[in-house]
Amino acid sequence: MSRPAVVLLALFIALPASAQIYRWTDSAGQVHFTDTPPPSEDYAVIQRPRTTAAPAPAAVAPEPAPESEDETPEAQAGPQTTAEREQALRKRRLEKEEAEAKQQDEAAREAERKRFCEDTANQITALRSGQRVSRFNARGEREFLDDSARAAETERLERQIAEHCR
Template sequence: MIRPAILLLALLTALPAAAEIYSWKDKDGRTHYSDIPPPSGPVKTLRGTPPPASAPQTEGEASDDAANEETAQPEAEQPVDPDTAFRQRRAEEAEAAAKAARDAAEEAEKQRFCTDARNQLTALDSGQRIARMNAAGEREFLDDTARAAESARLRQQIEQHCN
């Protein structure tokens, strides 16, 4: 006995959520919202199914509608469902945050590269003996020509990426 009553109560409370919401502007330019469409004029359905198409128009009515469409606001400026607008704003904010995070990570990587390159150049210019591992895994000391070539390469990279 209690289950049918709960089911009936749930169905009755869900009916208003399925109602259609219409929006239109009156002759004074005021926007109205209602669950009942206006008797005539352009109407926008905010929630629910769109209103049924009206009877075929005569040529005079078609030109009036065309004039109304030209003076109407663009699609992007017309009011939209608040939930849709909220989700769109959240998506744009998330995209902007992701872009900012990517930009910050790229900038940090660039700073790390520049710091490492400058440190290597300082070590090369100091005159210390520098050894590198070759392909066989053995230590090789840089001679003066290899040191000059490496120094020129680092200066070029610093010039291109760090200024």
């Protein structure tokens, strides 16, 4: 036989083998793991052998009546069929996508608010610099701000910063 075939055969033979693993501590404080029971009575079983027998059927208790719509047997037991599992998966994906979309919207709003605050602060700086500032009126004509209009505009921008940027 070829070498890979021998290795595979050895693996398949060893697959069903299982034994209990015991964990115990000797008098010197050394921890031991063995497949045979230790000489002392103080040990813990780490792995129990696998059984191939079918588990005994559990006694069936009567189900209590659901108190609300959310506590139906289907909701308590979880999805049973493939279709129900698919539906639950789709629902989780949809909820995840909605949460991500909400998070992106909040991030976009925060970025817009930050941009607004920076622009408003720059406008206040320009108004306080003393240089000529102009704007366009309703007819599309350019008009320059005098000192009173400049002070009123500065006050309006400071109120916006106080409301939205702090």
